[in-house]
Amino acid sequence: xxxxxxMGFDGVFTxxxxxxxxxxGIRGLVKDLFSQGxxxxxxxxxALTQEGRTEVVHWLNANGMLQWIARVSASLPPAVAYVGTxxxxxxxxxxxxxxxxxxxxxxxxxxGAR
Numbered sequence: 001x002x003x004x005x006x007m008g009f010d011g012v013f014t015x016x017x018x019x020x021x022x023x024x025g026i027r028g029l030v031k032d033l034f035s036q037g038x039x040x041x042x043x044x045x046x047a048l049t050q051e052g053r054t055e056v057v058h059w060l061n062a063n064g065m066l067q068w069i070a071r072v073s074a075s076l077p078p079a080v081a082y083v084g085t086x087x088x089x090x091x092x093x094x095x096x097x098x099x100x101x102x103x104x105x106x107x108x109x110x111x112g113a114r
Contacts, residue, residue, distance in 0.1 A: 008084035
């Protein structure tokens with residue numbers, strides 16, 4: 001195993017709620033990462049409830065990706081990479097990170113927290 005790749009669900013696997021079709025290319029990305037030896041964990045607040053977790057697992061199964069997923073949970077594991085729509089890459093520039101966080105905060109104000 002090369003390590004874990006933690007992936008968000010909404011906006012990564014499928015557009016934001018309600019559940020829709022898979023995002024273009026996501027099936028290929030997940031299959032490729034799995035074939036390279038990565039464990040893929042889907043991390044989503046939906047998994048805070050059993051009903052939400054079951055919904056995600058059923059969606060992954062119905063869309064042909066469940067066989068490549070190691071785990072679905074609400075928490076982020078220690079991982080080699082995190083894939084998500086709200087991720088902010090930090091490369092030592094605190095001002096740039098703060099600017100991006102403010103941008104994301106403004107987007108949340110407009111569309112509502114997911």
